[in-house]
Amino acid sequence: MFSKEKIDELIKNHPKLSAIINTEETFWQNPLYNNSDITEIEGLKIDNILDAENRLKRFAPYIAIDFPETAPERGIIESPLKEISNMKISIENLLDMSLEGKLLLKCDSHLPISGSIKARGGIYEVLKHAEDLATKEGILSLNDDYSILAQDKFKNFFSQYKIVVGSTGNLGLSIGIMSAMMGFKVFVHMSADARQWKKDLLRSKGVNVIEYEADYSKAVEEGRKQSEKDPNSYFVDDENSVSLFLGYAVAALRLKKQLKEMNIIVDNNHPLFVYLPCGVGGGPGGVAFGLKLLYGANVHCFFAEPTHAPCMVIGMMTRLHNEVSVQDFDIDNLTEADGLAVGRASRFVGKVMDSILSGIFTVQDDVLYRYLTLLADTENIYIEPSAAAGFPGLKWINSTPEGKKYIESINLIEKMKNSTHIVWATGGSMVPRDVMQSYYKKGR
Numbered sequence: 324m325f326s327k328e329k330i331d332e333l334i335k336n337h338p339k340l341s342a343i344i345n346t347e348e349t350f351w352q353n354p355l356y357n358n359s360d361i362t363e364i365e366g367l368k369i370d371n372i373l374d375a376e377n378r379l380k381r382f383a384p385y386i387a388i389d390f391p392e393t394a395p396e397r398g399i400i401e402s403p404l405k406e407i408s409n410m411k412i413s414i415e416n417l418l419d420m421s422l423e424g425k426l427l428l429k430c431d432s433h434l435p436i437s438g439s440i441k442a443r444g445g446i447y448e449v450l451k452h453a454e455d456l457a458t459k460e461g462i463l464s465l466n467d468d469y470s471i472l473a474q475d476k477f478k479n480f481f482s483q484y485k486i487v488v489g490s491t492g493n494l495g496l497s498i499g500i501m502s503a504m505m506g507f508k509v510f511v512h513m514s515a516d517a518r519q520w521k522k523d524l525l526r527s528k529g530v531n532v533i534e535y536e537a538d539y540s541k542a543v544e545e546g547r548k549q550s551e552k553d554p555n556s557y558f559v560d561d562e563n564s565v566s567l568f569l570g571y572a573v574a575a576l577r578l579k580k581q582l583k584e585m586n587i588i589v590d591n592n593h594p595l596f597v598y599l600p601c602g603v604g605g606g607p608g609g610v611a612f613g614l615k616l617l618y619g620a621n622v623h624c625f626f627a628e629p630t631h632a633p634c635m636v637i638g639m640m641t642r643l644h645n646e647v648s649v650q651d652f653d654i655d656n657l658t659e660a661d662g663l664a665v666g667r668a669s670r671f672v673g674k675v676m677d678s679i680l681s682g683i684f685t686v687q688d689d690v691l692y693r694y695l696t697l698l699a700d701t702e703n704i705y706i707e708p709s710a711a712a713g714f715p716g717l718k719w720i721n722s723t724p725e726g727k728k729y730i731e732s733i734n735l736i737e738k739m740k741n742s743t744h745i746v747w748a749t750g751g752s753m754v755p756r757d758v759m760q761s762y763y764k765k766g767r
Contacts, residue, residue: 608676
């Protein structure tokens, strides 16, 4: 923990830190936010995202074979974008507020293969590593029909190699399921927050699961140590991986196409607001980065964190990034939102977000369950607790002084009637029925 003097100094410089330390629900507007168009950040630009998208297209014929559930989309791993007008009405009634514009749900909760947003970045990084190994060996060419990867000779080749990752749950699922299917030996180091059903599912796929009583940071640390001992081992670094980040960023290209198909305009008079649950930061960071490249000043991205695991807001607010953890302020990092139970944020993501993230808000666990149940009742869509974290953003932006201050600061008051709001649902479809029922009952 930091000394009392150091904490007092940080609170003096960042008054909202006091409420965050007291685990109160808080809205932080990023003072470094630059509401303008961008072409490049930290050396990354649209070409990098297009390269990732093309790699996913190359792998699609293979994915359609080994994961038949993706065959209708020809091996493309994508989720629906749905307008949830019944949910909008219920939220307005629940909170006694008027929500201007359209409300949509990006259903990464129902992505094929692993049922969460991690099916983007996690699976992409495994595929990229497999491609690198196979092309270096000379058994695969970028011009090949990648359906050949389903053959035993490739699975035998990949079985010489290990893939290792540390996870609170969902990243482990995506890495584990894809890697094991391709033939890799897989080791997933799981923190104390990981749900038992996720561990059981991974083991049923032949994945080696190592459990810890400690939190996410310990699982990552031990996974990294294991991987460093073996030259044939590849560590998926959730805190710093550019590949993971770009895999998530591809979502922006897909979302733009979906919005166009729904005749939803995003321009200077039609602002887009996106609310993204945040753990270590890679998933929401990648999505936000891609959206800002495509829509620039017309999209406004906000991260959502549990009040007991507010690592990104602390890191970005103090500008200490990964040099500070929630435990430094005696915050316990215990939350029902297992995918968001992270005590130390990614420095890489925090730096990329410095000028493009509009803000961050925190949410109590009970509120997650309330929205989970409301969504099930109004739209018959079931998600896990962490996936509901984006919903409170609607209240912050539309009916609080903090939200009004943000809207005024970028001259959007008259344009809110034309706005579109997307809550990013990050996981849920893989949750066993009895577990989901217990979530629903708690929310009720």
